[in-house]
Amino acid sequence: xxxxxxxxxxxxxxxxxxxxxxxxxxxxxxxxxxxxxxxxxxxxxxxxxxxxxxxxxxxxxxxxxxxxxxxxxxxxxxxxxxxxxxxxxxxxxxxxxxxxxxxxxxxxxxxxxxxxxxxxxxxxxxxxxxxxxxxxxxxxxxxxxxxxxxxxxxxxxxxxxxxxxxxxxxxxxxxxxxxxxxxxxxxxxxxxxxxxxxxxxxxxxxxxxxxxxxxxxxxxxxxxxxxxxxxxxxxxxxxxxxxxxxxxxxxxxxxxxxxxxxxxxxxxxxxxxxxxxxxxxxxxxxxxxxxxxxxxxxxxxxxxxxxx
Numbered sequence: 001x002x003x004x005x006x007x008x009x010x011x012x013x014x015x016x017x018x019x020x021x022x023x024x025x026x027x028x029x030x031x032x033x034x035x036x037x038x039x040x041x042x043x044x045x046x047x048x049x050x051x052x053x054x055x056x057x058x059x060x061x062x063x064x065x066x067x068x069x070x071x072x073x074x075x076x077x078x079x080x081x082x083x084x085x086x087x088x089x090x091x092x093x094x095x096x097x098x099x100x101x102x103x104x105x106x107x108x109x110x111x112x113x114x115x116x117x118x119x120x121x122x123x124x125x126x127x128x129x130x131x132x133x134x135x136x137x138x139x140x141x142x143x144x145x146x147x148x149x150x151x152x153x154x155x156x157x158x159x160x161x162x163x164x165x166x167x168x169x170x171x172x173x174x175x176x177x178x179x180x181x182x183x184x185x186x187x188x189x190x191x192x193x194x195x196x197x198x199x200x201x202x203x204x205x206x207x208x209x210x211x212x213x214x215x216x217x218x219x220x221x222x223x224x225x226x227x228x229x230x231x232x233x234x235x236x237x238x239x240x241x242x243x244x245x246x247x248x249x250x251x252x253x254x255x256x257x258x259x260x261x262x263x264x265x266x267x268x269x270x271x272x273x274x275x276x277x278x279x280x281x282x283x284x285x286x287x288x289x290x291x292x293x294x295x296x297x298x299x300x301x302x303x304x305x306x307x308x
Contacts (some may be wrong), residue, residue, distance in 0.1 A: 002289055005040035006031040010047040019282035044285055045072040061292050065281045069302050070196040086276045086284050087300045092146035094274030099147050099191055102219035102245045106189050107133040111243045130155030136187030139194040184211035196223035209235035217243045221273035224250040236265045247273045
């Protein structure tokens with residue numbers, strides 16, 4: 001029997017219990033803060049309690065319930081533990097839908113139309129073709145690559161920026177710090193899809209916003225720690241940015257008194273851009289538990305040195 005700990009200090013993960021047991025009835029499952037969690041061989045996590053792995057001498061596998069792993073490894077002693085993530089084919093399609101909505105929000109000037117509605121004014125915003133709205137994707141992994149393949153079919157010019165060089169047919173991909181500002185200078189709607197690493201933490205900052213054309217917009221659905229919130233508020237206040245859709249935050253849920261709730265030009269969404277379905281999460285966790293028992297290679301294991 002394998003003991004599984006459902007670990008989170010921010011949400012109750014016990015809803016996963018019946019899904020995991022349906023996939024493998026032999027599992028022994030404990031949910032934090034049950035002390036039995038500390039005896040588990042497998043940790044299934046979202047925002048794992050700080051330092052908890054060091055208290056788990058039998059731990060052999062850490063499994064995120066999402067595509068990202070930063071919130072399950074930060075502040076933890078991994079002791080060379082394998083860390084796995086969830087890969088759901090529908091994640092990319094969900095992110096495409098969210099980003100397309102965001103691009104349309106700014107391209108079709110729905111932000112201006114909504115402002116007019118609030119003021120009870122009948123003002124028709126200027127409409128322009130998709131070819132006049134240049135979309136820049138930060139992060140060219142699975143999600144960014146899927147969006148890069150689809151948005152141009154709707155007429156949007158799309159370019160990308162990644163930490164390391166890569167080639168994607170039909171688009172320009174900038175890479176590295178030397179080309180970062182060149183990438184930003186030709187971007188009207190900036191989309192952040194980066195993983196969280198030491199190099200990308202705080203990347204959405206004054207330097208980035210000031211390098212964009214005046215009046216550009218931001219769609220942020222990467223990681224909360226990418227964003228320097230004070231710099232975003234300042235860029236919106238000065239008019240350097242016209243608006244921002246922010247889906248992820250350093251502290252979630254966003255506190256009721258947080259200024260982004262009421263900052264003009266900001267649309268706050270509750271970390272909903274895309275997510276794996278929970279039955280997929282359960283199946284992939286159970287599949288890796290089987291690999292653990294058989295000493296086989298894990299599916300979707302991440303490189304903890306890179307963070308993805």
